[in-house]
Amino acid sequence: MKSIPKLIRRFVGIMTLSTILLIILNLTFFAVVFVRNTSTFSPWDMAEHAAAALQLTDGGYSISDDVSAKLKEENAWAFLIDNDTRQVVWQTDHLPDNIPTQYTLPDIAELTRGYIDGYPTFTGEAQNGLLVLGFPKDRFWKHTRASWDYHFIANLPKNTMIILAVNIVLIFFIYAAVDSKLLRSIRPLTNGIQNLSDGSPVRMKEKGVFSEIAEKINKTSEILQMQAEQLRKKETARANWIAGVSHDIRTPLSMIMGYAGQLENSENLSEIERKKAAVIVKQSSRMKDLINNLNLASKLEYDMQPLTMKQENAVSIVRQVIVDFMNTNIDDKFPIEWKTADTLSACYINADKDLLKRAVSNLIQNSINHNENGCVIYVSVDEDNNTCKILIEDNGAGASGEQIDRLNNTPHYMICDTNTAEQRHGLGLLIVKQIIKGHNGDILIGRSEYGGFKVVLNIPK
């Protein structure tokens, strides 16, 4: 199926789009959380701020009210370690109980980097000492040994990009693998459905993820095949039946025609009797045509007569038909005039010679059958760029506009699927239509400029 590459393209497109979307979404999320939690407040800043606000006066150290209020608000506390004595010389209220009052240098390094007894602490340089700011235990988390290899940090942007790229490639691979596996299991299904629509039999393996669908397709195919087979059987039976009947009629009809033909020319009979015999000959000839037509029409209708197409000269085919008529119908009642331009000696078309001859001869026979009192039949072949036109016209009775409409548009009873008692046109014309359809051509029935009936056969070159 042609739609599978399209499907893959669409999958990959959706995949790429969703990956990009996901990355953007994540980055935005982190940025928002980070900004929300960090931007307003920094404990280091606060420690420095508090250290600057600490004043040494005569009565000892004191801190401004607004800083003191701020510390209270944060549940924070502070104390000052003297530079010289390394003793706490000032402290706020609410200092937790077990905070030491004497500090060694390692203690100071420790509390700067991390915690005092689990309380996160931050330092700021004050006059004559170090201000230590402490927070409740669950307020901050401190990275006590923050140090990275220099190259690690230097290469961080590059490495991040590489990891991202590897991730994307990996995701693609996983996706492609999963997709192709899915498509591989879908392919037999799409092929199966394609074959179903072509009418060819389908037999798929009923396993894998789509086993249930495969089973249903197999079942559908079986039903379709069975129906097609039944239809074929019915059509073959009908065509065989018609062929059989027409075969069985031929021998008795031979005897009628044979003896009537002899009587027609018998010198022992009176003129009147010979005329009666002539009528029998004429009518049995009509029956013969009817049988031949019925047989051919049913075969063409049920595709039992394949067309054998070859490059043929339409001019020579039509000429042969006319000459055959002229040679057999000595009768002067139906003269045939050849109206093809002398300059056109060949017009090549792809055609089944015998069937095309049959079509033209049926049309000439039509003119004869419908003009009891005789008429002139005009036949010509003409061509333009892409089509070969065969015209059969007469100067006989012709047909009314309504009749012509009906001939052009009403289906024959043999191929009509509604019940109708209405009289349809003869089999001869049906065969012509079937034959011309088989040649991808069209047929146009109308009124001739000679006054009678006109049929134009257009056959593509």
Added chain:
Amino acid sequence: MNEDYLLNKRILLVDDEQELLDMVLSILTEYGFQNVKTAKNVKEALEQAEKSRPELAILDVMLPDGNGFELMEHLRKGGDYPILFLTARGEDNDKFKGFGLGADDYIVKPFLPKELLFRVMAILRRSYKDENPLVCLHDSQIDFSRAEIIKNNEHIPLTAKEHDLLSALYRNAGRIVTIDALCEAAWGDNPYGYENSLMAHIRRIREKIEQNPSHPVSLVTVKGLGYKLMIKGK
């Protein structure tokens, strides 16, 4: 022209239906054929062929103890004479089968007496022409065996192409032969584009056979379609 010698040809007629056999027999005898033998099945046909050594066989395709195509093969072993099929089966593949095995013609039932007689005479004429060297026309005679025209006691030779064309016309004497069929007879399988050559040859033939070539009476033009050879006595 005298075709009576053809009426003496021995004909074997085979069909399983007695009434049809009678009818065809009556058509042939009424026309003047004197040596027509009949058979109703393959066995009888082979016996009859042995006895009467036919010069033309008319066979039905479907026989009670075999089919006409097989019978033809057996008959062909006894002699190379023309065979015409008469059958109720009009299907094309049968037709090809008949011709493929060497049948000379094929008539689908039902048929008119004149159609049967025309085919029989055409086959006989084609197969046994040597016995009758002279074909009589209005102003001259054709001697096909010597390839010449006899006009006013003068012998005029025919070229090969003229001979081919006249043969084709003679086989269908009294009937129109299309331009295409004549070109095919003279130039073979791919006969298109020879129309002008054909006209030139026809003109030369007329000069040989007609008293007044500008007003032909024996080799008549049917405008745009073909030509017709008129034979005396037909």
